[in-house]
Amino acid sequence: MTLNNSTTPTSLITIFGATGDLAKRKLYPSLYHLFRKGKISKRFAVVGVARREWSNEEFQEHVKTSVHKALGSDENIDEFVSHFYYQPNDVSNSDSYKALKNLSDELDETYELEGNRVFYLAMAPEFFGTITEQLKNQGLTDTKGFQRLVIEKPFGHDLPSAEKLNSQIRESFSEDQIYRIDHYLGKEMVQNIEVIRFSNAMFEPLWNNRYISNIQVTSSEELGVEDRGRYYEKSGALRDMVQNHLLQMVALLAMEPPIKLTTDEIRSEKVRVLRSLRPFQQDEVKDYFVRGQYGPGKAGNEALPGYREAENVDDQSNTETYVAGKLMIDNFRWAGVPFYIRTGKRMETKSTKIVIQFKDIPMNLYYNPDKPLAPNLLVIHIQPEEGITLHLNVKKSGQNIETTPVKLNFANNSVDGMNTPEAYEKLLFDCLRGDATNFTHWDEVKLSWAFVDKISEVWEHTRDGEFPNYEAGSMGPKAADNLLAKDGFSWWPIANLDVDQC
Ligand SMILES: NC(=O)C1=CN([C@@H]2O[C@H](COP(=O)(O)OP(=O)(O)OC[C@H]3O[C@@H](n4cnc5c(N)ncnc54)[C@H](OP(=O)(O)O)[C@@H]3O)[C@@H](O)[C@H]2O)C=CC1
Numbered sequence: 001m002t003l004n005n006s007t008t009p010t011s012l013i014t015i016f017g018a019t020g021d022l023a024k025r026k027l028y029p030s031l032y033h034l035f036r037k038g039k040i041s042k043r044f045a046v047v048g049v050a051r052r053e054w055s056n057e058e059f060q061e062h063v064k065t066s067v068h069k070a071l072g073s074d075e076n077i078d079e080f081v082s083h084f085y086y087q088p089n090d091v092s093n094s095d096s097y098k099a100l101k102n103l104s105d106e107l108d109e110t111y112e113l114e115g116n117r118v119f120y121l122a123m124a125p126e127f128f129g130t131i132t133e134q135l136k137n138q139g140l141t142d143t144k145g146f147q148r149l150v151i152e153k154p155f156g157h158d159l160p161s162a163e164k165l166n167s168q169i170r171e172s173f174s175e176d177q178i179y180r181i182d183h184y185l186g187k188e189m190v191q192n193i194e195v196i197r198f199s200n201a202m203f204e205p206l207w208n209n210r211y212i213s214n215i216q217v218t219s220s221e222e223l224g225v226e227d228r229g230r231y232y233e234k235s236g237a238l239r240d241m242v243q244n245h246l247l248q249m250v251a252l253l254a255m256e257p258p259i260k261l262t263t264d265e266i267r268s269e270k271v272r273v274l275r276s277l278r279p280f281q282q283d284e285v286k287d288y289f290v291r292g293q294y295g296p297g298k299a300g301n302e303a304l305p306g307y308r309e310a311e312n313v314d315d316q317s318n319t320e321t322y323v324a325g326k327l328m329i330d331n332f333r334w335a336g337v338p339f340y341i342r343t344g345k346r347m348e349t350k351s352t353k354i355v356i357q358f359k360d361i362p363m364n365l366y367y368n369p370d371k372p373l374a375p376n377l378l379v380i381h382i383q384p385e386e387g388i389t390l391h392l393n394v395k396k397s398g399q400n401i402e403t404t405p406v407k408l409n410f411a412n413n414s415v416d417g418m419n420t421p422e423a424y425e426k427l428l429f430d431c432l433r434g435d436a437t438n439f440t441h442w443d444e445v446k447l448s449w450a451f452v453d454k455i456s457e458v459w460e461h462t463r464d465g466e467f468p469n470y471e472a473g474s475m476g477p478k479a480a481d482n483l484l485a486k487d488g489f490s491w492w493p494i495a496n497l498d499v500d501q502c
């Protein structure tokens with residue numbers, strides 16, 4: 001299939017959970033952006049589904065407000081919202097799908113949508129099975145165009161629940177109709193990993209265990225659990241961030257060059273990486289993974305409460321809000337190179353960065369016992385700033401043999417015309433065009449859960465007596481430093497790596 005890069009085909013987009021938070025904060029603003037840029041076909045309609053008894057007009061007002069709040073601008077908003085319709089529907093009531101089918105068929109005709117349908121499930125996962133079953137049984141997927149299903153995270157709670165969910169939705173949709181969202185795959189610089197690696201002659205030859213000593217992936221958040229205690233208590237950082245976003249970034253960093261840039265080829269290279277992750281025995285988990293939970297702390301002068309004080313969180317909670325781990329990828333390219341990952345809530349700063357640390361040169365001609373030669377680093381700044389920094393050594397000005405480290409910077413968002421769109425905007429655009437590359441295939445989800453389950457099985461059955469073990473506003477527990485120190489490494493300090501600091 002040839003993909004159109006400038007605009008989407010005609011389509012009816014049905015959003016289940018249309019009154020919810022995700023739709024309001026992400027989906028409507030993203031669709032509006034696409035509309036304003038002329039990237040969405042003029043022949044489109046959106047049907048919002050949720051239980052509350054809204055009229056079309058109330059729904060359109062809601063969409064307008066959400067766009068305005070998110071973007072602060074609303075040029076042509078009336079024209080945009082005129083494509084929006086609302087269908088009150090309790091998704092667990094099978095009788096209610098008739099009205100949705102009638103409305104969908106009507107819109108199909110009015111807008112000449114050629115039977116193209118995207119069903120976006122922006123609802124709690126417990127409803128996914130019922131909705132997909134009803135869509136099929138009640139003929140909503142029986143159209144002459146394409147039918148696609150967009151599924152939000154979390155995709156299951158562990159491997160058995162993910163398998164169950166997958167078989168439920170596969171009763172109604174084939175794998176190539178399913179678009180499982182991992183919003184990190186929509187981030188500009190995450191998509192750039194592949195390009196940096198495979199379009200630069202200077203990196204690819206060095207991208208292996210002969211030249212790279214270790215890779216560090218950090219995704220830290222300043223925010224705490226906020227009002228998501230109920231969900232987070234069952235999830236924790238391992239399921240919430242590592243199973244999906246962090247393992248996806250590792251797969252992109254470690255995969256072999258695909259033979260072509262097609263969805264199937266890229267995904268199968270990522271799958272191979274996930275298959276090469278070294279598995280642990282239960283008693284080895286502690287050697288590779290560290291967990292943390294934030295206690296009270298400070299951000300500047302502001303006092304921050306601990307995790308256990310948040311709403312819907314147990315006051316003796318054993319849930320981790322921080323994870324650091326060492327992954328080994330047992331294949332020819334990566335044997336012996338640790339991939340360190342860490343993620344946590346209520347850390348010092350909001351930042352996602354990847355640091356690729358190169359090995360020392362074979363012989364140091366500039367040896368100075370008081371000042372070791374700085375290692376070469378390639379830093380990929382995912383967010384909030386976007387770019388790349390290459391850390392090199394040069395001659396210190398005015399000195400004969402003294403070296404000094406310098407940074408070569410590329411700041412993505414300072415390049416004219418390259419203001420990066422929101423991840424959801426890109427992913428919606430891709431899904432509407434039928435490009436599933438930046439969505440996760442079931443094989444990836446399955447392998448990620450299998451890996452993570454080994455860790456959670458141990459953690460769930462052992463209380464961490466030291467919780468809380470890091471202060472809110474800090475960079476996590478001490479044990480995470482020891483994880484690297486055992487191998488002779490340390491975490492690169494996030495703040496000193498900033499793209500705009502040189
Ligand atoms: N919010 C976010 O930033 C993110 C959310 N997600 C995922 O997206 C999904 C949605 O999250 P979010 O928007 O935050 O959730 P919300 O709780 O804000 O929204 C849930 C939506 O589901 C509707 N709903 C609930 N029960 C029914 C029912 N029986 N029949 C029809 N509609 C129903 C609600 O509307 P009503 O009450 O009117 O029925 C509401 O529109 C979840 O899977 C979440 O994990 C993933 C990443 C980020």
Ligand SMILES: O=C1O[C@H](COP(=O)(O)O)[C@@H](O)[C@H](O)[C@H]1O
Pocket residue numbers: 221240241352
């Ligand atoms: O999926 C999730 O991601 C967010 C972090 O996303 P980011 O784009 O802001 O880095 C995290 O806060 C949330 O707990 C998790 O569910």
